[in-house]
Amino acid sequence: MTTRKNTEESPLQLTRAEEEVMQILWEIDKGMVHDLLEKFPEPKPAYNTVSTIVRILEQKGFVGHKAYGRTHEYFPVVSKSNYTKSYFRTFVTNYFGNSYKSLASFFATEGKLSVKDLEEIQKTIDNEIRKQKGGKR
Numbered sequence: 001m002t003t004r005k006n007t008e009e010s011p012l013q014l015t016r017a018e019e020e021v022m023q024i025l026w027e028i029d030k031g032m033v034h035d036l037l038e039k040f041p042e043p044k045p046a047y048n049t050v051s052t053i054v055r056i057l058e059q060k061g062f063v064g065h066k067a068y069g070r071t072h073e074y075f076p077v078v079s080k081s082n083y084t085k086s087y088f089r090t091f092v093t094n095y096f097g098n099s100y101k102s103l104a105s106f107f108a109t110e111g112k113l114s115v116k117d118l119e120e121i122q123k124t125i126d127n128e129i130r131k132q133k134g135g136k137r
Contacts, residue, residue: 012060013090014083017045021053022062022076022083030075 014022024039025031033051037044054074057063062083065072096102107113113121 012062013087014057014060014062017049017053018057018060018062021050021057022078022080025063025074025076026080030073032071032073036074 020040021036024036028035028039033047033054036050036054037047040050054063058065058074062076062078063074064077065074067073092098092100092103096106108118
């Protein structure tokens with residue numbers, strides 16, 4: 001099997017099971033496989049399943065480990081923030097033709113947003129416009 005490291009230039013996507021493990025690792029910061037298992041909801045996956053997923057995540061460059069004899073403590077190498085940015089960029093490219101305008105239009109018309117939600121979004125946009133123009137709040 002070829003090992004491929006995760007980079008900003010070529011982001012890798014996580015499977016649902018891999019993302020579930022990463023969400024736990026991001027939450028606890030580091031831990032052994034049994035620590036990860038404790039955080040899973042019922043029905044919990046098998047120990048070997050989680051162990052295999054962690055090793056795949058390590059091959060993909062998302063997870064690192066520190067060895068204590070035969071025991072390994074795992075930790076995220078890719079931050080949740082960096083993965084979220086990369087995932088979202090890929091999502092916008094794949095589903096909205098790399099157009100944030102199309103994304104915003106979709107959520108405004110199809111997302112069933114309340115007036116309050118739209119006003120809060122507008123406030124965030126207005127603040128970002130002021131910030132980018134060099135103005136203050």
